[in-house]
Amino acid sequence: MSSLDQENDGRDPLRDRLAGLPDSPGVYLHKDVRGKVLYVGKAVRLSARVRSYFQDTEKDPKTAQLVRLIADVDYIVTRSETEALVLEDQLIKEYRPRYNIRLKDDKRYPYLRVTLQEPFPRVEVVRRLADDGSRCFGPYTSVRAMRETLQHALRIFQVRTCELDLPHQTVPRPCLDWQIGRCSAPCVGYDNAASYRRKVEALVRFLEGEDASLVAELKAEMADHAAARRYEEAARVRDRLKVLETTLGALSPIHGLTGDLDACGIARDGARACGVVLRIRRGRVLTSHEFHFEDRLDSGTPDFLVQLLREYYPRAGDLPPLVLLAHDVPDPEAWRERLSGLRGRPVKLLRPRRGPKLEAVAMATANALHKMEARRLQDLSSPRRAAPERTAALQVALGLRTLPETIECFDISNFQGRETVASLVYFRGGSPLKSRYRRFRSRTVAGIDDFASMREVLLRYYTRLQEKGLPPADLVLVDGGAGQVGAARSALDELGLAGWN
Template sequence: MKKFPLVSVDSEALRTLSMKPGVYLFRDLQGVVLYVGKAKKLRSRVRSYFRSLKDLSPKNQKMVELIESVDSIVVGTEAEALILEANLIKEYQPRFNILLRDDKKYPYIKVTVREPFPRVYVTRRVVNDGSRYFGPYTSVNQMRQALEVVNRLHTVRSCRYNLPKDSPDRPCLDYHIQRCKAPCVGLQSESEYRGMIDDILQILEGDTEELRSQIDARMMDASEGLNFELAAKMRDVIAGLDVIAREQRVHRTQGGNIDIVGLARDGKLAAGVVLKVRRGLLLGRVAQRFGEIQNETDQDLLSSLVSRHYLGGGDEGMVDLPRMVLSPNFFSDQDLLEEILTEAAGYRVRITVPQRGEKLRLSELAEVNARQVLEDRIIALTYADNRAEDALFSLQDELGLKVVPRLMVCFDVSHMQGKETVASAVVFQNGEPSRADYRHMRIKGDWGNDDFQSMQEAVHRYFRRRLDERTPLPDLVVIDGGKPQLSAAHNAFNHLDLPDITVVALAKKEEEVFVQGKKTPLRLDRRNRALHILQRIRDEAHRFAVRYNRKLRTKRTLRSQLGDIPGIGPHRQTVLLRRFGSLKGVKSATKEEIARVPGFSKALASRILTYLGN
């Protein structure tokens, strides 16, 4: 029988893992997810981490030392494991996974083509509802120009009536100011309205040449008929179409519908882009920034970028799939991802590495875009570093600190009427958030609404652990609150016999800074950078605490609903929520999917769906 190194994980639990495909989650002592991974054979993959620590990378060695428990979720196929892994990484954001962050949530133009009288509007949420989405628009001006052309050329309804079933008794104001032809009361036929929508789709797809000729002819006819007002309107439409044609970077490609992946890397920073080409036109760009990377190869980054672009975004990633994905290099899970995309699209989706010709040129264009995103990030970090440095020196002067507060921690307490009381400890290093060092904790004492006792417990537990682990102590401690919270923190320090650490409290509303030993609070100018950095860390600690409190309340609500089902105890509730992510995920699952979860039969699956109203 094989021996495993001295780690906290139960070696017997490792030996009894399934040999089927699935996803595994490594957790630390507090239950926080450290890493999410997938495996073709769960037992073999998980045990490989614990055979010989010296064969692991430094990053994985550190991770294994922190692992306290292993959770596993068995699924039917390796493809299901890949999809579940992407969703769980997005849900938990584990510190040892490669993390991707969107530059922004860019807007789309949505056309509800499945409705008899479609609407056209801006949205930042993409769902797989059969509508047509155009974007994402990285330039808001470009999106506004496209909508302006649409509004000048056509009169699209802005109401939310479910036409023709649900309609008003009379036209609204839009009809009287000639912004709508009132299809809601039958003054515009469905066929005429559909023809208008077809023109709008042409504009948004970037195919403006044919439409420009038609508008040009209408302008000339209006001019010859002395209808100069209509001619001027058509002239403005043509000008708008020319702007769209100029600003949209057009590339004619073979195959028409292609996504092009680009990757750029500079030390521990990296960025990726996915360019969207439809009908030979470059319609949009999605940019992603990687969190601080360690020993990952370019292939690792590429695999994370592509997998999570399509699988980690829910419906958004599976809308309007291409026929081909151009990748700068081969990566793991490429064949598996190709299989998943093909099944979702209903047609063959190929992932290929271009070698020459037009497709190679497009791949180089994507790399240029990725390099630009990365350079923008480096410039922004340099600028932020300079500003943060000034703010830290200003903070040192205002508080009279002996050292520049390069390492800061801020505490906040959150609860709902004394229930689910939690605390957060947010860390800033060199003036910027160090999210890997964030901590949250449940308050163990039965203090109810007593924020002061809760604050004292949180500060005591946090510093007790840092002293035990011999990790560096912060230069400055910030407390979200006033004098009472500040006193609570000092009581915790007195019990621990800590060295001299400066502690301040920042009170809301007046933004007064309370310093222990000073009778009057410090009032900083609202434009002072020292105050700005205190506000940033205070607000971040508040956000982090509220988020954890809300998460616990949501779990309690979900468990109470699942707990009403006969035969579903706490363990099965946990298994269901980990497998499907949420109560909504359980409701949308089929009987067969629930029955595949270990410990669930088809009869039990039917009972669950019946109780949930599905």
């Protein structure tokens, strides 16, 4: 990574940096005066992309705010656009820049892991992938959906979840899972290695989305037991078959779709967005994965779609040969190469225009819209949870230099044209702090004069704060027009608070 030499010869070091940018693919990092990374991006041509930020063209307010904060630009040259794509992803995760699109629920999602490397494999829930020969399915953004899938799988295939080191470690009697039909109890010899391995392989195929062959195999197994007059065993297989058929019947088929694919949809509302990946196998929707994003720039919908690809696929347990997109994405060839590298085989990206594939993308987009609205309603019903988001949004909307952690709001009211009263409402961390609410009567203003009353109240209040050694709020809001704002600014100027928000 290059560094900026701070020279005191009158030159603009940022301009020197821009002049020296290479005409190569790579990743750039915008930094503020403290060296903090504000934004990470990639480019096919670093020189053209980075200089575009500083051209005299009209920019949206949020991008203009970012440009005002840029004091330094670092860059890393890569050998290809795909390499830049991978590096960009790594740097965003490392620095978490405030102006990049960010995942709102930035946490590790769970996977279902089948330990195929063990003599008697088990299925477990994990949050980290390991290259140890096991198979992982996920990530599941809904823990509830994952647990439902696991419960169905255990009832059908009876694979163990315990941590016994089989066959070296055994127990005298089977556990509760065997008694309720969720494990075939290889720990006590009720199931041999070959039979148990077949159950595990069937479980893997089930999680991969296979259906018809599994049903046929269970039917054949039930018939074999019945022909040999092993009626109890036949009844147990029948019960497993019923659970499998019920589970498969609950999956949503898309008419005309065959094969394995993912459908990716995006819904957005201003700075909020939700992305959904529908995991479709053999024409049926197996799982739905949702991701919620927030953005400090006016990014387009394709940018949110790129972030969805970036968040989901490096962690996906299995990649299909086809990924359907609701919108065209920038640099599609780089993304094809990136996803193909993750899968180990070719992956095709397609934006469908008609037919069943378009229906699949429409379903993903509709789910994204529904889940985004559900999250919005959830946030509205939880003020404490929504408060930090509201404060950050206010900083961006008003172009403030710092986050307004504390806010003081003033209003002037007149009662029957005679008495002038002012009120102060106080917010901390985006939530009202009623113990700091205040009410004032105008003392020095004769008659009705909102401007003079506003000035008087602010002078009295902030003089009192200074006498007590207390700082003013990060942001001062006044209700009214230019006159009220001018009166408030006059009071703050007089007290030496002119630089306040």
